[in-house]
Amino acid sequence: MPIRLPLLPADPEAPFPPADAAHRVPDGLLAMGGDLSPPRLLNAYRHGIFPWFSEGEPILWWCPDPRMVFDTGAFRLASRFRRSLRASAWEVRADTAFDRVVQACALSPRPGQDGTWITQDMMDAYGALHRLGHAHSVEVFDGPRLVGGIYGVGIGRMFFGESMFSGVSGGSKVALAGLCRILARGGCPLLDAQVENPHLASLGGRRLPRPAFLAEVARLVAEPPPAGLWAPENAVFPASALAGVARD
Structure with missing residues (x-):
């Protein structure tokens, strides 16, 4: 049976359909x-919605239930991996x-995926958000x-x-651990990882029911962003600094 989907209006500030x-x-x-x-992307994220589509498809918008999240202050690396970082020359920036x-x-390459959903339009869109500081x-x-x-x-x-x-x-593990360290130190308690998969679960991601997730999003996006969160003094450090972040 064909899926019927609401078509978003031209106004990027127009409300999205309710998540439920x-x-x-x-x-x-x-x-x-x-x-x-x-404006459209920021409107979506403020409501816990994100775009995800492949080349040749229309833009599709998602809000899955449950949501995969990380508690930034509780992120832990496995002890064996942590020990390997102690002598690492890598740097996080x-x-x-x-x-x-x-x-x-x-x-x-992604297991089970043929090609990528990060199209040139997506790269351009997030590049624009980056230049705006978002x-x-x-x-x-x-x-x-x-x-x-x-x-x-x-x-x-x-x-x-x-x-x-x-x-x-190990590169993505260090990147994720580094991001959680930056966010936790800046007072950002939650990292949305969107859709559950075994790799994220193995790193400590947890399932959060959509109503609880949306309530957290509404609360946190309304707070002022931490000053200097992405400044070099807060966001450049040796990967060995993560060696103390352990999970057994």
């Missing part, structure tokens, strides 16, 4: 159409290579080489993760 109107199959599919302009991180995420990346460098990264959207004291990659084994 999202389809159960596929989980969270809510609406279609519109555009990827900064933020917002020094945003476009490279997004491109690397687009090029990274989208951020955390990068992991081994000397001049980018070995891992993650990017997403920050509003108020809420961060919405979009995608991450590993150029070298």
Whole structure:
């Protein structure tokens, strides 16, 4: 049976359909159409909604239930991995290579996926958000080489993760741990990881029912963003600094 979806109006500030109107199959599919302009994207994220579609498809908007999230202050790395970081020469940085991180995420193969959902239009859209100060990346460098990264959207004291990659084994874990460290120290308690998968669950992600997730989003996006959250003094540090973040 064909799925009927609301078509978003031309006004990027127009309200989205209520989240509880999202389809159960596929989980969270809510609406279609519109555009990827900064006002539309920020409007979506403020309501716990994100775009996800493939090349050749219309823009599709999602709000799944439950949601995969990380509590930034409780993020833990496994002890074996933590021990390997103690002598690591890697460095964690933020917002020094945003476009490279997004491109690397687009090029990274994903199990069970043929191609990428990070189209050129998506790269352009998040690049525009980054230049406006709303989208951020955390990068992991081994000397001049980018070995891992993650990017997403920050509003108020809420961060919405979009995608991450590993150029070298462990690169995405360090990027995620580094992002959680930056957010936790800045008073941002929750990181949205969107849809549950085994890899995120293995790193400590938890399922949060959609009503509880949306309540947290509404509260956190309304708070003022932390001053200097992405400044070098807060967001540049050796990966070995994460060696104390352990999970057994």
